[in-house]
Amino acid sequence: MKTIDLISELRLITLQNINFAQSLYDLSNEELNFRSDIKSWSILECLEHLNIYGNFYLPEIESTIRKATISPENEFRPGFLGDYFAKSMQPKAKLNKMKTFKKTDPIGSKLDRNVIDNFILQQNKLLELLAASNKVNLNKLKTGVSISKWIRIKLGDTFRFVIYHNQRHIFQAERVLTSQNNLKQKVEV
Numbered sequence: 001m002k003t004i005d006l007i008s009e010l011r012l013i014t015l016q017n018i019n020f021a022q023s024l025y026d027l028s029n030e031e032l033n034f035r036s037d038i039k040s041w042s043i044l045e046c047l048e049h050l051n052i053y054g055n056f057y058l059p060e061i062e063s064t065i066r067k068a069t070i071s072p073e074n075e076f077r078p079g080f081l082g083d084y085f086a087k088s089m090q091p092k093a094k095l096n097k098m099k100t101f102k103k104t105d106p107i108g109s110k111l112d113r114n115v116i117d118n119f120i121l122q123q124n125k126l127l128e129l130l131a132a133s134n135k136v137n138l139n140k141l142k143t144g145v146s147i148s149k150w151i152r153i154k155l156g157d158t159f160r161f162v163i164y165h166n167q168r169h170i171f172q173a174e175r176v177l178t179s180q181n182n183l184k185q186k187v188e189v
Contacts, residue, residue, distance in 0.1 A: 003076045003138055006156060010163045011130050017170050018123045021047065024116050027177075033111065036179045044111040046173040047119045050166050054122035056146045057162045061129050064143045064155055068136040076138050082157025085145070089164035091171045123166070130159065 024032060024043060033042045041049070078086065138156030145151045145158075153161070 001076055003072060003074055003156070004134075006076050006138070006160070007130050007133060010159055011127060013163050013167050014123050014126050014130070017166050018120055020170050020174065021116055021120050021123070025113070029112065031177075031180060032113070032116075034176065034180045036176060041172065041176070042111075043173045043176050044115045045109065046169045046176065047115045048109060048111055050169050051115060051118050051122060053146065053162065053165060054119075054126075057143075057158065058122060058125050058129070060143045061155065061158060061162075062125075064141050065129060065132050065136055068141055070137040070140045072135060072137050073139055076156045078160070079154045079157055081151065082153035082161065085153065086157050086160035086164055089161055089168050091164070091168045126163070133159065 024047075027043070032044045035042045035045075133155065136155070138159070139154055141155040142152040143155055143158040145153060145161075
């Protein structure tokens with residue numbers, strides 16, 4: 001795929017995620033912390049999970065871009081492992097459930113609107129990093145991954161993984177909101 005097309009796609013997804021997060025300011029704290037059952041996440045828990053990942057990946061990506069000396073290529077070719085990670089995060093019509101690592105599971109946390117602020121800040125930083133990535137080689141540069149310090153994947157795959165993961169949990173937060181609205185409608189009837 002063309003590198004410019006990849007960056008454009010990832011930028012669009014990130015802008016959509018920001019728009020959704022901004023719409024959450026209209027909700028009450030009760031709505032933001034609503035859970036459809038005890039094992040599911042609230043809207044804020046979905047965003048906090050992404051913030052936890054952002055705390056690892058954004059500095060990792062920024063550091064990699066800052067140290068870059070290799071010129072960009074017009075084509076991006078996903079790596080085997082990075083492509084697997086990225087595709088596993090892509091939202092599907094019927095989302096496959098995934099077990100979350102304990103250190104990234106915010107369930108039961110006391111969360112407030114600061115989670116939204118932090119998420120939007122991180123997404124804006126991601127947009128800056130995507131813009132900066134136009135000047136570096138997404139094929140040759142590699143970043144670490146959060147699950148193991150021994151695994152490194154292409155920078156382009158890291159962007160794909162992080163942004164598809166964000167999109168996946170934004171869709172999850174949207175489902176929480178829909179479920180909440182459906183419940184309200186039943187109560188009103």
